[in-house]
Amino acid sequence: MQTLKAPQSAKRATIDRGDVERLPAMRPGFCDHCQNALPKSAINHHSRFCSSACRQTWWKIAKLRGAKLYYHLMVWRGHRGRKGTPGAGRLGMISSMVDRFIQSDRE
Template sequence: MAPAHPAGGSVCRECGAAYKATDLAQEFCRPACRIAWNNRARLRGAKLYEAVMTWRVLRQPGALAVVTALVSTFLDEDRAAGRRWRPRTFNPKTGRRERRK
């Protein structure tokens, strides 16, 4: 796996390719990678929403285990595809997500 920030550039969150970032908040090498990442995030978010609502509303035993199992599955899928999860921070002053340095 490539380093998080190669000399003078960045690594795409989706495909792992090194690229020259035009600004600090840029996370993807091309629009197709950004779209693929966001589509996957939306799908995963919908799955997690259902699991969390089931856990909170029905309070079924083991429902929280379903949430953690989903996250583990997501991480396993990402590792298998060569994607590395990196935290992002939200800057309330700019209203943008920014990478940690």
């Protein structure tokens, strides 16, 4: 007789923040969150943020925005954006979301 095994719990996806932190700054010499000029010591260390508060806020926003984009991208990918499917028009929706993110960052 075969015994049933309990299903393995899904492992929670983790983000390797080190990989993201090593990406180049969007505007070298300026904070990726507040857009203020970085202190000289931060520039020499290739930092992306002027303070730990900016870095933490940036990560919170990135996590929220990334989850939304991930959801829409997965729906699009599952249906390849074909007309009459839930994936129809999703790439346009993703592009619009990113445009709104950029606009709200400028305000």
